[in-house]
Amino acid sequence: MPDTKPSALHGRIFDERRRGAYQGVVLPWKRTMEVCWSNIHHRMGRCVLTFVCIAVVVAFFASSLTVQILQGQLIRSADVHTQAVLERAGVFTHDEDSQQRELHQRLWLLSLSAFLCLVGITNTILMSVTERYREIGTLKCLGALDSFVVRLFLVEAIFVGVLGSLLGAGIGCCLGVLQTGAVLEFSILTVAGCTRAAGLGLLLAVALGTLLTTVAAVYPTYVAAKMKPVEAMRVEV
Amino acid sequence: MSEKREIVRTQDVRKTYIMGSEKVHALGGVSLTIDAGEYISIMGPSGSGKSTLFNMVGGLDKPTSGEVYIDEVDIAQLETHELAWLRCRKIGYIFQTFNLIPVMTALENVTLPMVFAGLDADEARDKGAELLAKVGLGERLSHRPPQMSGGQQQRVAIARALANDPAIILADEPTGNLDLRTGREIIGLLLQLKSERGVTIITATHDMKMLDVSDRVVWVTDGKVSRIQSRDQLDIKVGTIDGEET
Numbered sequence: 001m002p003d004t005k006p007s008a009l010h011g012r013i014f015d016e017r018r019r020g021a022y023q024g025v026v027l028p029w030k031r032t033m034e035v036c037w038s039n040i041h042h043r044m045g046r047c048v049l050t051f052v053c054i055a056v057v058v059a060f061f062a063s064s065l066t067v068q069i070l071q072g073q074l075i076r077s078a079d080v081h082t083q084a085v086l087e088r089a090g091v092f093t094h095d096e097d098s099q100q101r102e103l104h105q106r107l108w109l110l111s112l113s114a115f116l117c118l119v120g121i122t123n124t125i126l127m128s129v130t131e132r133y134r135e136i137g138t139l140k141c142l143g144a145l146d147s148f149v150v151r152l153f154l155v156e157a158i159f160v161g162v163l164g165s166l167l168g169a170g171i172g173c174c175l176g177v178l179q180t181g182a183v184l185e186f187s188i189l190t191v192a193g194c195t196r197a198a199g200l201g202l203l204l205a206v207a208l209g210t211l212l213t214t215v216a217a218v219y220p221t222y223v224a225a226k227m228k229p230v231e232a233m234r235v236e237v
Numbered sequence: 238m239s240e241k242r243e244i245v246r247t248q249d250v251r252k253t254y255i256m257g258s259e260k261v262h263a264l265g266g267v268s269l270t271i272d273a274g275e276y277i278s279i280m281g282p283s284g285s286g287k288s289t290l291f292n293m294v295g296g297l298d299k300p301t302s303g304e305v306y307i308d309e310v311d312i313a314q315l316e317t318h319e320l321a322w323l324r325c326r327k328i329g330y331i332f333q334t335f336n337l338i339p340v341m342t343a344l345e346n347v348t349l350p351m352v353f354a355g356l357d358a359d360e361a362r363d364k365g366a367e368l369l370a371k372v373g374l375g376e377r378l379s380h381r382p383p384q385m386s387g388g389q390q391q392r393v394a395i396a397r398a399l400a401n402d403p404a405i406i407l408a409d410e411p412t413g414n415l416d417l418r419t420g421r422e423i424i425g426l427l428l429q430l431k432s433e434r435g436v437t438i439i440t441a442t443h444d445m446k447m448l449d450v451s452d453r454v455v456w457v458t459d460g461k462v463s464r465i466q467s468r469d470q471l472d473i474k475v476g477t478i479d480g481e482e483t
Contacts, residue, residue, distance in 0.1 A: 013404050014307075014308050014309075014310050023354075023355060024318050024321075025321050025325045026355045028352070038340045038341065039340050043340065134334065135336070135338055135339075138332070139338075141324055141330040142330070143321045143354070145317065229297050229324065230292055232332060233288065233332065
């Protein structure tokens with residue numbers, strides 16, 4: 001019975017592989033979520049920057065969108081008073097050209113802020129990746145695949161992105177409604193109309209915010225995934 | 238003597254790093270055999286290639302030329318996921334800087350390799366608690382690394398290294414950041430593992446305390462193994478070692 005000796009038990013490293021009973025390494029989704037949440041929870045400071053960055057841009061996008069949708073609704077309305085208010089505010093007096101120009105300006109401003117936000121978030125995540133090089137190296141020594149590291153960083157970024165977007169979109173949609181009311185007249189706005197416009201604005205803005213964070217996280221995540229397990233051995237900070 | 242079985246073998250391992258326009262030969266042809274159940278220390282001044290050799294033996298780095306066999310398998314032939322599996326299931330790593338995940342509790346740190354190995358959560362929790370109790374931290378399951386002393390963190394790291402009952406434990410200067418007494422305790426713990434579980438222990442160290450307990454000491458100088466001594470040889474030659482080093 002030589003196999004019962006401890007040295008024999010531990011000697012044959014690749015026996016499972018040779019027998020074909022080899023099982024790979026895994027990282028269940030539930031655990032991924034727990035780890036990401038605990039990272040966000042305990043590293044609040046780092047997340048706040050990403051969070052604020054995304055919230056501001058999404059708020060801007062959400063408010064513009066809500067204003068556009070609300071105006072569209074009002075223009076289509078058959079109410080005489082509404083039409084009169086719109087006329088007075090000059091919504092109809094703009095010719096096609098100036099309307100186009102305004103739209104382009106808005107789009108340009110929006111893309112610019114989205115781009116800045118993208119760069120900002122990428123930088124923030126990249127910093128946290130380089131800060132955590134030893135942690136990533138350790139994870140790899142413990143058997144993490146590149147894909148585990150990708151998943152951990154991406155899910156964490158998306159978590160923060162969705163939360164930041166929700167906050168930003170919430171604020172932005174409210175501001176959009178208030179802006180429309182203030183520029184035109186509050187009495188012409190209906191609760192149903194506002195809810196529909198704000199709801200649609202919220203949905204689109206959250207989608208944009210999430211997309212933006214995900215795209216921003218791609219490069220830092222790649223850097224993290226490519227880190228070598230030897231990094232864990234580095235002593236200097 | 239038939240009990241002896243090799244677990245790690247390097248064959249004419251060379252490693253060259255390219256630094257700018259210069260080639261640095263970190264290892265210049267190292268052949269070394271490590272037996273299962275052995276406690277082996279790799280000694281050498283910094284810059285001697287000690288760490289490079291250590292990383293090769295532990296499957297963390299690939300040689301420029303030559304082969305590293307772990308359990309008779311050339312690790313250069315392994316695919317990425319097989320290498321990950323090897324690190325997860327068969328090798329336990331202990332670091333000089335402890336390297337616990339700071340946002341996780343002691344128990345979560347210890348169970349992480351078990352999660353990777355596919356153990357279910359309850360089983361992992363029980364086994365993790367058992368391992369922590371074994372290293373004397375049964376009361377500190379839910380403490381996080383910043384709330385623990387260096388010695389305690391290194392104990393958690395040892396428990397983590399044992400998570401999947403590895404065949405080899407690789408310890409990189411495990412006592413480097415610890416005081417004398419705690420260092421001794423950690424060495425005692427490693428020795429206990431060796432005798433109880435038959436684990437092969439490979440350490441890279443500067444610490445003379447570690448030499449005393451090693452079965453063999455591999456001295457690395459200028460990227461080559463300058464000498465391999467077994468413990469009894471070491472005892473006799475202590476005086477001359479100092480003489481030769483200077």
